[in-house]
Amino acid sequence: MELELNKSYHGFKLLEKKDINEINSTGIIFEHEKSGAKLFYLKNDDDNKVFAVSFRTPPEDSTGLPHILEHSVLCGSRKFPLKEPFVELVKGSLNTFLNAFTFPDKTMYPVASTNDKDFSNLMDVYLDAVFYPNIYKYPEIMMQEGWHYDMENKDSEITYKGVVYNEMKGVFSSPESILLRKISESLFPDTQYGVESGGDPDVIPNLTQEQFLAFHKKYYHPTNSYICLYGDIDINEKLKFIDEEYLKDFDRIDVDSRLAMQKPFDKQKEMSINYPISVNEKEEDKTFLSMNFAVGKATEDEIYLAFDILEHLLLETPSSPLKKALIDANIGKDVFGVFEASMLQPMFSIVVKNSNESEKERFKDIVIKTLSDLVKNGIDKKLIEASINIKEFQLREADYHGYPKGLIYGMKAMDSWLYDEKPWVHLTYEDTLKKIKTALETNYFEKIIDTYILKNSHSSILIVKPAKGLAEEKELEVKKKLQEFKAKLSESEIEKLVKDTAKLKERQVTADSPEDLMKIPLISISDIDPKAKDIALEEKEEQGIKVLYHPEFTNGISYVNMYFATEGVKEELVPYISLLTTIMGKVSTKNFSHEDLAKEININTGGIRNGAQAYSEKWNAEKIYPKFVIKSKVIVSNMTKLMELLGEIIGYTKFDDHKRLKEIIQETKSRLEMIIFDRGHVFAANHLLSYFSQVGKYEDMLGGLSFYKFIVDLEKNFDSKAQEISDNLKRVSEAIFNTNNLLVSVTLEEKDYDEFKKNFNLVYTKLNSNRISAEEYSFKVEQKNEGLMTSGKVQYVAKAYNFIKLGYSYSGSMQVLKTIANYDYLWNRVRVQGGAYGSFSSFQRNGNMFFTSYRDPNLAETLKVYDGAGEFFKNFNTDDRQMTKYIIGTVSDLDFPLTPSMKGDRAAENYIKKLTYEDIQKERDEILKTTVEDIRSFGDLISDTMKENFICVLGNEEKIKENKNIFNDTMNVFE
Incomplete structure (x- = not known):
């Protein structure tokens, strides 16, 4: 049925409709007349349906109240009174996404499924969770998910426990996380962005049960809600369900969830904080320096997209001028940018990692001088074209690394809708792109740099520096505080703490009743297709090379992956395979400087990425098929250019630019350190596999602790090892890029296969064809524990x-x-x-x-x-x-x-x-x-x-x- 403007459908008045051609959707805005709930529907034929209910939740302090509440509402509700409906859904639904997010100013509860019955079930559980949570019945929920005093008996020590408390202790262990969270505090000290919505472990224990419940009562009302629906769904049926089951029971109220704007600074502010390092670590070269700017409002679509492109242009590629200037000046060992747009006042940051506090003034001077020179002399137009192209490719491809499209579009919608503008502001990007593309003939980006950076006094310098023993100091402080707290308690107060701890533990170990478990809706096994999905694969051969061809509708994009066997690399050189993946495409070649190569890749393709992978045979962890993998994507009409670039990189990479090699090795070390902190569970598990498994050992040498130690050694001894590194990289590349090693995988439409076929020779001719004998790897594995x-x-x-x-x-x-x-x-x-x-x-x-x-x-x-x-x-x-x-x-x-x-x-x-x-x-x-x-x-x-x-x-x-x-x-x- 065709929906008409100003008509009501199950209590929802249709206010506005708009065709959003960029994402093949129609955007429809409704408002629920009785409750005031806002609803945005993106109508299209995507069967991966998405639902999200969100609330504007400005935090007042750093107790992590919005974050703890996000966890807690999913711990049982009116219709679904079991302890953790969320977990029951993870266990037993066909969801393609199920989670919740706390942002600095909003909380989102999204779900997705391709099965309509399952999708309706997920909606029901989430709506009941946010509007009728069991937090009012059970104080143990906040104790478990947030924090509580834990005391087993009257003689034991008191400790802090809680899921969010420990989560944020982990977050505040990583210097990068501390930096990123403190940037907003440095720029917006007087607003909701000046506090930590996720919770600061030092402050979380200040949160009371009364504050916790009051926050839910105030902000989790339909009047303050934003509901998103996306995909091929019966909207009439869904509106009827949301109205009859939930919204009809609420009247519109006044909810003061206004977001404050930070008054602009008169001059740049400075902030310095410490992060913990071990007493055995050196403090030198461990400081982070960042220069940060408040840039406009999230609702300004042009600045929103332009700064995303500008951040890439200035800081994310080997040809980025600001990154290059900072690295050349040896201010630090890694440079990157951050543009955070999911907040009322977006912020742009220039970050130098592995530096020293003494470099602060030089850092500021180089940033200002480099940007001033760009404004005065103009930015290289090829560089501008490259950054616009790569961002445009990403927008059109809409491949969000496994996340449902509707989820990402819903998040983008919130970046304007939450701030009282139309939800499609950032989804309709064609006109905005046209304006930005004028930068190819004008001084568009130069003006933005001048206005929003050079002449912008609303900025900060943030210094995040290492402090030995800080973690131990904090732990002792907490211990002492809790000991003093216990000493002041009366006997009855101690008894209450012991009782509360026991009551929480009893709730945690008590199983849900079968009756409550039955209340979680469930599809049946018969709703599941018994047949596994078969991915199309045709084996072909080009120039004697095996090609795995996957005919798929790709919207005019071609995906070309090359898998080079690496068994010809000697055992002692295996870590160089992984180093080679970080070098290829980032150093100069016969015909391009590394800066020009980066521009050519970004102008003509959707990206070229390298990786090293050890595949094991399906039933055997001792049988390894190690590969050097080159993944690339391109608009089919640009296939010739892609193949030329791949041929150039494979055939003509130079390994003798020692200055550039050192820069890449330093950056590689820096990025590995971030991974170790952010993905510690995977890092520990993968390293553990190296104790007993050949494939585990090999992968540890490619990207685990062994590889990290290898990179640390190369960086520390680079000057004495520079020529050896160059020679080894050359040796390894010759052993890999060989016609006898190659397997190609191509994903594109049938009509486009000939484009690949006729251009493949541009790569093939750059490969050597020497017969290289495979190494018989037999890695020493031992139980290191x-x-x-x-x-x-x-x-x-x-x-x-x-x-x-x-x-x-x-x-x-x-x-x-x-x-x-x-x-x-x-x-x-x-x-x-x-x-x-x-x-x-x-x-x-x-x-x-x-x-x-x-x-x-x-x-x-x-x-x-x-x-x-x-x-x-x-x-x-x-x-x-x-x-x-x-x-x-x-x-x-x-x-x-x-x-x-x-x-x-x-x-x-x-x-x-x-x-x-x-x-x-x-x-x-x-x-x-x-x-x-x-x-x-x-x-x-x-x-x-x-x-x-x-x-x-x-x-x-x-x-x-x-x-x-x-x-x-x-x-x-x-x-």
Whole structure:
């Protein structure tokens, strides 16, 4: 049915409609007349439907109230009174996305699914959660998710516990996170952006239950809500449901959720803060310097997009002039930019990492001089064209790395809608792009730099510098504060704390009643397609090279991936493969300087990325197929140019520019440090696999702790090793870029395949054809059981082994086991009871399995949980409905919608691993037929793998030292 303007549909008045051609959608704005709820529907034919309900939630302090509330409303509600409906949905829905987000000024609750029945169920649970949460009934919810005084008996110490408390301790362990969170405080000290909506661990314990409930009462009302719907849905039915089940029960009220604007500064302000490093780390070259600017308003579509492009232009490529000037001046070892637009007053930052406080004035001078010179003399037009092109390509491709498009469009809509403008301001980008493209003939960007940076006094300098022993100091401070607090308590107050702790623990360990569990809506197994999705793959041959062709509708884009076998690289040179991935395309070639090469890539393609990957054969972690992978994308009409550039990079890269090599090595080290802090759970688990697995050892040499130590050594000794590094890179490239090593994967439409075929020679002719004998790798693996120490305030605890080595075999039912382990066993014991932010398991076809935790306050206690998993599963029992739920939740991971490029990647990887469609179908059959008995049968497998006692922990130095008896060795990760 055609919806008409100014008509009401189930209480929703249609206010405005607009065709949004850029995303093939029609945008429709409604308002619910009784409650005042705002609703934006993006109508299109995408079957990956998205729903989100959001609220404007300006924080008043840094207690993390919006963040704690985001966690807490998902812990039971009126219709769904069980303890964690969110987890039950993760376990048992076909969702393609399910989460919630706390921003500096809003809280979003999005879900997505391709199954309409499932989509309606998800909407129901989320709407009930936000409007009717159980937080008013159970103070234990805030205690668990936020913070509480934990005291087991009257003689024990009092400690702080809570999921968000520990999550934010982890966040505030990373200097990059501290920097990014403090930038807004430096620019907007008098507004909601001057405090930490996620919560500062030092301040979180100031939050009271009364404040917590008052915040929900004030802001979580339909009048203050923003509802987004996206995709191919029956909008009439959805409006009827939202009205009848929820909004009709609310009257419109006044909600004062106005966002304050920071009064502009008269002059640049300066702010300095410390971050913790270990007593064994050196303080030199560990300071962050950033220059930050408030730039307009988020509702100004032109500035919003122009600054996104400008940040890339100035700071994100090898040809970026500001990055180049700062690196050349040796101010620091890494330079990057940040443009944060999801706030009323967006901010732009220039960041130098691994610097020193003494460089502050020189940093400021170089930034101002470089930008002034650009304004005066003009920016290279090819550089402008390159940055506009790469951003335009991203906008048109709309490939958001596995996130549903509707989720990203909903977030972009909020970047104007939350600030009282139309929700499509940033979705209709064609006219804005046209204006920005005038920069190719005018001084467009030069004017922006002059106005918004050089002449902008609303700016700050932020210095984030290392302080030895700061973490230990803080811990002692907290300990002392809690001891003094306990000393002042009366006997009855102590008794109450002990009782409250016991009551929380009792709630945590008490199972939900079968009646409550039945209230979570569930689709049936019959709603699931029993057939696995088959990705199209045709084997072809060009110039004697195997080509895996995936015919897919790609909207005129071609995806070309090249997989070069790397078995010809000598064992001692394996880390150079990974270094080569960071060098290729970023150093000069025969015909281009590295700056010009970057421009050519960005002007003519959608990007060229390199990576190193060790694939193991499907059932065997000892059989490795290592590859150097080059992934590229291009508009089909530019195929010739892409192939020329790939040929240039592969055939003519120069490895003798020592200055440039040093810059890349320094940046690589810096980015690895960020990964270690941000993805500590993956880092610890992957390093652990290197203790017993050939593929694990190889991957550790490519990107794990071994590779980090390799890069640290190269950086420290670069001057003496420069020629050796150049020679080794050349040697490795000659062993890799060979006609006998290559497998190509191409994803495009059938009509466009000939474009690839006729241009492939431009790459092929640049490859050598020497016969290179494959190395027989036999890496030394040993049970190191390391404690990897950092100044971080939390742990990442991993335990693993290979079950095939113990005589067990892989079954698809292990993926159901993983669902149960993640969202029952580990969730309840490591997160809910232990206070960690998360805990995960993995059971791989090659036999490698692991448990790992994320931002975990514990260490030995978590290992004990892992050790108890075998017994839990030996005695596992549940009813048919719960088993169905676990199976559905497992299938949702398998059936995640893939973009064309993801389909090509997946098919090529399966081919390399020798994984057939029959194998994939067999796994699916085993998942769909999984029984309670199957899960019980894995109990011995888990017990036996845990008994092998392979352990790796990344975390707080003091905590690891306290538990040193657990480890064979302890070491500082950073120097």
